[in-house]
Amino acid sequence: MTKRSRTPWGRLPAAVVTLAVAAPLAACGSQASTSTSSGGGARITVLRSTGAIFEPLYIAQQQGYFKDAGLDVSVKAGAPDTSQNAPSVLNGEAQFAMTDGSGFLKGAAKKLPIRMVSGLVSSTAKGARTEGLLVKKGSPIKRFADLEGKTVGLPALGGNVHFVAEYLVEKDGGDPSKVKFVALPVTSLNDAVSTGKIDAAYTFGAFYAAGQATGLRSMGNGMNELPGIPQGVLFSSQKYLSANAATAKKFIDAIAKALTYANEHPDAVKTIDKKYTQLPADYIDKSSIAHYDKNINTTLVRTMITKMNEYGLLTSAPKDDALYWNQAPTVTSSS
Incomplete structure (x- = not known):
């Protein structure tokens, strides 16, 4: 199938266009070093989505995984369109942010210096549809x-x-x-x-x-x-990761523990949803939770890039070396 001639800017919100303009300015003021809290832990701000899949971030706080790793982590709601969180990461307002796979690829296609550091949820045939x-x-x-x-x-x-x-x-x-x-x-x-x-x-x-x-x-x-499509990922700036590799590794390791806990304790996930979503508790009690997974399937990401480029949803097709942190948990598949 040949790439369509539809102009992608006409299909995307104005704020996404703003992201491309604002990001280079934000990158110039990027804060590469991590400050420390009064307790001595490395201070990190992470921006979550406003919809779903953010639950492991709070679980890592509640279960003490961040504290055990020597991290002082604040979780804050990001932009409704999570692809717009990139400027906040590039200018140092946040060290990490979450988005979906496509949201990340929109930034990467504009050559923003951001990298995926961990998966949160990928599409899977396991369990009920979510x-x-x-x-x-x-x-x-x-x-x-x-x-x-x-x-x-x-x-x-x-x-x-x-x-x-x-x-x-x-x-x-x-x-x-x-x-x-x-x-x-x-x-x-x-x-x-x-x-x-x-x-x-x-x-x-x-x-x-x-x-x-x-x-x-x-x-x-x-x-x-399309099993393996990344539905939720965490990303950071390349500059921050280069200067704070050890801290970033502690952060994603703590997230990995939280993902395992979330899969084993669905009630903990639903408790967080009751606090941070606007849905009635009875709906949340009856709903199925996602299957959390730290791994990023690079084969499926490449499929997304190819198809999104065809649909006019991406302005270019970024290469793998512009997508992943070198310590991110990546896997490949034959899908």
Whole structure:
């Protein structure tokens, strides 16, 4: 399939364009060294998503994994479109931030000096679905090709769910360029489908479970069609990592422990969701949690780059040496 001539800037929010302009200025003032707290621990700020997949960050705090590693970590909510967290990392306001795989690739395609340091969640066939496309129960939309000419709501344009939605339309024989994608707050997507403001919504986490609980119908296998796609990753600036490799390694090792704990203690994950999301507790209690995974599948990331470039969601196709920290837990697959 040849790359489409659609201009990617027309499909992405204005804030993403701003990121490309602001980042070089931010990089000039990047703070490479880590300060220490009054207790002597290396002080780190990490920006989380406002939607989901951030739970292991709080688990690492609660279980003392950061403290045991000599780290004083503050977790703060980042931008609604997590790809916009890059300027904060580049100018030293935060040392690490999370985004989805596509959000990171948007920054890498603009040659921002950022690197993935750890995975959080990847698509997997293990366990119950935790993301997908939702439509009204009686909707005439029965397959992804039926989305041609329809309006689909997304948490952000250009992110993982945008990429996967286009991929699934194409895989089903449809033309993704004929689908209108719009960005809405993740908390509003289900209501927008129910009231007919949009024809369908692609959502995730507890919001996906909540939509099903209200009677919306889920379609297809979602990201399970591409097992290994990074749904959540942590990244930092290349300058910070070069100057603070030992501290960064302690941080990702603490995160790895938290990911294992989260997989073994789903109730702990749901307790955090009840505190930091706007969803009713009963929806959260009934929902399935994601399968957390530190590994970043470089084979699937390369597939994302190729397809996103075709769809006009990336401005270029970055090479592997512009993507990963040299101590990041990466794996390859034959997928």
